[in-house]
Amino acid sequence: MPRNDKKMKNSQLYKGSLNTIIMKLLEENGKMYGYEITQKVKTITQGELNITEGALYPALHKLEAEGLLDVEIEKVDNRMRKYYKLTETGQKETVNRLSELEDFIRNMQSLVNPKPSLEF
Amino acid sequence: MPRNDKKMKNSQLYKGSLNTIIMKLLEENGKMYGYEITQKVKTITQGELNITEGALYPALHKLEAEGLLDVEIEKVDNRMRKYYKLTETGQKETVNRLSELEDFIRNMQSLVNPKPSLEF
DNA sequence: TATTATGTATAAGAATCTTATGTATATTTG
């Protein structure tokens, strides 16, 4: 059974951003399951970012182990789903992560798009 | 001889962005040496991003090995400097990397700051 | 004279991700 995923590989730039993405999506949507997260990200980025299972599931397990996520298992259509949601700690930490992301983006833009000192 | 660098550690988000930063700075400044790059980045980001030597020098060596950078050794004040500059290939690749960075930032903003469908 | 600044370098280990699998059920397509 071949996996015909056309694995166009993500830019190295995404390395390190997965946890923040997961936490933000959970903050926004209350609870989500793994597969749903991959699809949501694909949709939002118009196919530009594809989260692989090999990255996603270990990340979810780690966030759970760190006490940032809670899990709740459901069975839908005879298929298992593991719904994740932010714990209270997770909610607080999400604020920090999003703040870090803003700083990061701002810094990257400063580096790449340096403002001319003055113009006229 | 202790290094008293107050190593406040960088956010994981920066992981994967170092090559792009180096190439952009070289595109902008023509040629730079390693230490100069660390200082420039520190200045531009107002101390928020500190590139460590352990990350920088291997990255420079790799970019050189990939044919994206050329190196030229100078001796200033009896101290060695290795000036790096983009090769022609490196210049072309820099355009791609910057384009990737723009896409990355755009995608992260879409994920984190989803637009309301319509507002009024 | 001891520390800090300048300057390069590498090695060990951590963290994150890709790639390749494995298992299982439901749905769609040829």
Place this chain on the structure above:
DNA sequence: CAAATATACATAAGATTCTTATACATAATA
């Protein structure tokens, strides 16, 4: 209806990138 695709989870091996800790050396400062 059989095969492929979609849905849904999981892990292991290896690659890549980075942190941390060193190492060496000279110049400037406290």
